[in-house]
Amino acid sequence: MYTSADLRKGLKIIIDGEPYIVTVFDFSKPGKGQALYRTKMRNMITGIQIERTYRPGDTFEPASLEEREMQFLYKEDTHYHFMDNQTYEQIAIDEQALGEAKNFLTENMNARILRFGDRAIGVELPNFVNLRVIKAESWARGDTSGSDSKPATLETGYVLRVPPFVQEGELITIDTRTGEYSTRVKE
Amino acid sequence: MRRRSALQARASILQAIRLFFVNQGYLEVETPHRIPAPAPESHIDAVPSGSWFLHTSPELCMKRLLAAGYEKIFQICRCWRGEERGRLHTPEFTLLEWYRAESDYRALMEECEAFIQAVASTLGLGDKLHFRGQTIDLTRPWERISVEDAFQRYAPMPMRRALAEHVFDEVMVEKIEPRLGSSRPTFLYDYPAERGALARLKGDDPTLAERFEFYIGGLELANAFSELIDTKEQRERFLAEQAYRRSLSKPPYPLPEKFLRELGTMPPAAGIALGVDRLVMVLLDTPTIDEVVAFTPEEL
Numbered sequence: 001m002y003t004s005a006d007l008r009k010g011l012k013i014i015i016d017g018e019p020y021i022v023t024v025f026d027f028s029k030p031g032k033g034q035a036l037y038r039t040k041m042r043n044m045i046t047g048i049q050i051e052r053t054y055r056p057g058d059t060f061e062p063a064s065l066e067e068r069e070m071q072f073l074y075k076e077d078t079h080y081h082f083m084d085n086q087t088y089e090q091i092a093i094d095e096q097a098l099g100e101a102k103n104f105l106t107e108n109m110n111a112r113i114l115r116f117g118d119r120a121i122g123v124e125l126p127n128f129v130n131l132r133v134i135k136a137e138s139w140a141r142g143d144t145s146g147s148d149s150k151p152a153t154l155e156t157g158y159v160l161r162v163p164p165f166v167q168e169g170e171l172i173t174i175d176t177r178t179g180e181y182s183t184r185v186k187e
Numbered sequence: 188m189r190r191r192s193a194l195q196a197r198a199s200i201l202q203a204i205r206l207f208f209v210n211q212g213y214l215e216v217e218t219p220h221r222i223p224a225p226a227p228e229s230h231i232d233a234v235p236s237g238s239w240f241l242h243t244s245p246e247l248c249m250k251r252l253l254a255a256g257y258e259k260i261f262q263i264c265r266c267w268r269g270e271e272r273g274r275l276h277t278p279e280f281t282l283l284e285w286y287r288a289e290s291d292y293r294a295l296m297e298e299c300e301a302f303i304q305a306v307a308s309t310l311g312l313g314d315k316l317h318f319r320g321q322t323i324d325l326t327r328p329w330e331r332i333s334v335e336d337a338f339q340r341y342a343p344m345p346m347r348r349a350l351a352e353h354v355f356d357e358v359m360v361e362k363i364e365p366r367l368g369s370s371r372p373t374f375l376y377d378y379p380a381e382r383g384a385l386a387r388l389k390g391d392d393p394t395l396a397e398r399f400e401f402y403i404g405g406l407e408l409a410n411a412f413s414e415l416i417d418t419k420e421q422r423e424r425f426l427a428e429q430a431y432r433r434s435l436s437k438p439p440y441p442l443p444e445k446f447l448r449e450l451g452t453m454p455p456a457a458g459i460a461l462g463v464d465r466l467v468m469v470l471l472d473t474p475t476i477d478e479v480v481a482f483t484p485e486e487l
Binding site for chain 2: 005026030031032033034035036038053057
């Protein structure tokens with residue numbers, strides 16, 4: 001159990017059953033008044049920011065979050081199934097909780113899964129992943145349209161802009177932090 | 188360890204403070220830091236030192252000097268308040284206190300104006316300060332606004348309602364303080380009576396205390412009042428503060444009996460406590476107290 005005196009930037013606590021991380025912390029004490037602990041916090045599931053002011057003696061449950069390396073197995077409807085390679089334990093994560101990561105997950109890829117109790121609340125992918133282009137318009141040498149990129153669809157269904165020379169069936173590297181094309185992979 | 192320039196400026200500021208008070212005919216005094224009974228105040232925690240305490244302010248001893256006939260006194264000293272640490276707080280800090288017999292809080296406001304102007308001028312800063320991205324004009328008169336009017340102007344509810352709903356401090360910190368002293372310093376005055384355990388009540392409205400604080404760029408620098416000199420009432424207020432502390436399961440302090448006994452011979456007076464570290468922050472335009480002290484507690 002934490003008390004308001006433990007509050008500081010980076011502390012993870014539970015509010016209304018959900019994990020929050022303190023992003024801004026300030027101690028204040030108006031003249032002759034009581035100590036006040038002012039915080040800004042981010043909900044670690046929804047990302048929503050809140051502001052709260054606490055008094056001395058307020059208590060908080062620590063939010064214990066666990067991070068584990070797991071392998072992506074397969075997708076079923078809106079559920080993505082992962083397995084812990086050490087314990088062989090399997091879990092399913094809903095598409096919504098995956099966020100942008102769902103655009104870059106391919107079978108057997110390793111990812112770090114952030115868990116709050118039994119709930120997986122986030123996925124961290126490697127910064128760069130390789131994905132195959134399954135659809136891209138062909139590019140005629142000598143194209144004078146002046147366009148320096150074209151749309152391409154990846155095996156995950158994700159659509160992005162790639163340089164004109166990228167062809168259907170090729171493997172490309174994506175930066176998962178920005179979702180942008182990085183380079184072509186020579187096979 | 189701090190930048191050399193900050194500690195040099197701090198030393199100059201201390202000298203400028205002394206120069207001002209000596210020129211005004213004040214006597215510099217030193218009173219014990221370790222005392223048997225701190226003033227019982229609801230929200231100020233004294234640090235124990237053996238069976239005594241480190242003082243949270245030199246207030247009681249300085250008032251005993253007033254009672255003994257010293258009419259204009261000042262002191263610059265280290266004080267300790269438990270559990271206070273933040274951008275604007277260290278548990279050990281430097282207070283400047285000054286007291287003047289036959290004076291009141293209105294006269295003290297004018298002295299504050301003269302004091303800050305004199306210190307800024309001794310340091311070669313002129314009448315304009317730059318603090319927290321604001322330019323603050325020190326020329327007299329500064330802004331004066333009552334607590335009640337400040338709630339009216341800046342807060343979502345009147346002062347009396349904030350008190351009744353026990354959110355006075357929250358509203359003060361979140362809505363009012365950030366707005367004070369932005370183009371010139373602001374005196375916030377006439378606090379609710381229960382917010383000034385050692386202050387005299389207003390003659391025409393005993394629900395208010397003759398107390399003020401002043402702010403520069405949203406930062407509270409000092410707390411002042413017309414001193415309460417009614418022994419019986421002072422004892423009752425101390426007992427009320429003690430009862431409140433007990434209700435929060437905070438350790439009670441022994442009553443400062445010698446102070447209470449001598450209060451009866453103290454002349455009408457006004458006194459003020461000003462945070463020296465914060466004054467250095469304002470004059471050097473630093474965002475935290477850490478930049479203006481030789482060491483923070485974490486560095487020890």
